[in-house]
Amino acid sequence: MPRLLIIANPAASGFTGAALRSVTRVLSRNYDVDTDWPTSAEGSRQAAAAAAEAGYDVVAAMGGDGVAHQVANGLVHSETALALLPAGTTNVLARIIGQPTKPAKAAAAINAGTARSMTLAHVTDGDRSDHALFALGVGFDADMVRESEKRPLSKGKIGSLHYVRSAISVAIRDYRAKPANLIATCDGESFHAVTVLVQIHNIYTYFGPVAFTLSPDVSEGPIAMATRELPVHKAIAIAGTAALQRNLEMRDGVRLWPGFQKLIIEADPSARMQADGDLLGVGEYFEITPAPDALRMVLPS
Known part of the structure; x- marks a missing residue:
């Protein structure tokens, strides 16, 4: 079974323990799921880089655009894909790619989604x-x-x-x-x-x-x-x-x-x-x- 790591920001405005349990339950249908709770922005970046080094297939950023940014920077130029579990205030990137903002629906979209290469700005x-x-x-x-x-x-x-x-x-x-x-x-x-x-x-x-x-x-x-x-x-x-x-x-x-x-x-x-x-x-x-x-x-x- 492919491996997925959730990097969660519990300080995000839309984060709840119930939402985390919900997405974990849904994602577990398709992935072997682990969870990490870094205590800083740099910690999120390092955790994502470590997950890529460890061979995780997907790292899901649970929080707002800030945690997505840090996780993405830990994953650039690796084979590990970023996924979004939106739990922030505006969730700009989720809107851009059409990712659902409800926790269970976002997890289901990850299960049914496809990993594709994206252009960034350096x-x-x-x-x-x-x-x-x-x-x-x-x-x-x-x-x-x-x-x-x-x-x-x-x-x-x-x-x-x-x-x-x-x-x-x-x-x-x-x-x-x-x-x-x-x-x-x-x-x-x-x-x-x-x-x-x-x-x-x-x-x-x-x-x-x-x-x-x-x-x-x-x-x-x-x-x-x-x-x-x-x-x-x-x-x-x-x-x-x-x-x-x-x-x-x-x-x-x-x-x-x-x-x-x-x-x-x-x-x-x-x-x-x-x-x-x-x-x-x-x-x-x-x-x-x-x-x-x-x-x-x-x-x-």
Whole structure:
């Protein structure tokens, strides 16, 4: 029987002991199931890497996008597949791949699913290396994540509205008259910006059922967007255009690079970066490249 390890985050807003027992019971029909409870983000990454080394067929991340991000980074370039047992606030990646969010249904989808190779985005600052499953952001996106982490209890109470409130707060307080402090150089072209976002799939969102897309056309590989300025009215206009799935380059001061091969971001002063909703830190230099077939992932049939 194939082996599956559940890496669980009991602090996730949707996690319960009953849900864990339910998914274990369902998964046990198809897998020899073990469970691990790491006490830190790095612990989740290490546990996933150890599971791949031990020959597990699947590692299921039970929690939100944060634990999925850490588990995936422990599994990159291995034969062990990532699976999702969504138990977070927004579960962005689960929405993207169509994974059910109810525990038993998610487990059943894993049993019936197929492991396929996925493209990720690789980022390095020269010292640290990381992979993103669905999004990377330097500037506004990362500052919004930092703002949301100041009130962690609100995530569980008001869900996606917590991110909306954080985004509005950051736009009004920090980006109303912010000068461009980033130089984004992509495939030989440079652009001055206050924020850069890389989207790996055609649609994603932190904001619940409202789906955002940077381009109406699905590109081959990740797509990058740089924005020269972001006062509140422009942030609202960009968000509305993305929600309507129209071409964002119709907006003044926006540059898109679909299917890029290398994106370099230089920040002066330094800027924050986030990947999949996890803050990676502050830096002055980031290099982002597509990572084709970097991860095997169990997708719903």
